[in-house]
Amino acid sequence: MSSTPENLQYTKEHEWVAVDGSIYTMGITDYAQAALGDIVYVQLPKIGESVVEGAVCGEVESTKSVSEIYSPVSGVVTSINDALSQNPELINSDPYSSGWLVTIEVSAAPSNLMSSQEYAQLTA
Secondary structure (H helix, E strand, O other): OOOOOOOOEEOOOOEEEEEEOOEEEEEEOHHHHHHHOOEEEEEOOOOOOEEOOOOEEEEEEEOOOEEEEEOOOOEEEEEEOOHHHHOOOHHHHOOOOOOOOEEEEEOOOOOOOEOHHHHHHHHO
């Protein structure tokens, strides 16, 4: 069974966000990393790049497939997890902490985020 920490918010595309004022840290959920299998490569947006809620902003490649990453919010990328370039498997081992993907300074309130309970129902 996958975990869905209650302090995070989720999207139907299996991304999570942690909110700290206008800065949102995002990653992919435990459910998504388990479905993908062993992650071997991550393509992330660049710092300073604008992202749009619901639009593709990167991809995750596993031994099974390539999956697109969708931005949970609109804004500007303020940092990326450089550790993933050498160790993309951090997403598998620790999706909610050391496996985070990017931080985004939001430009508009997100409209599509779910609570952990709603996400757990989606993935049940």
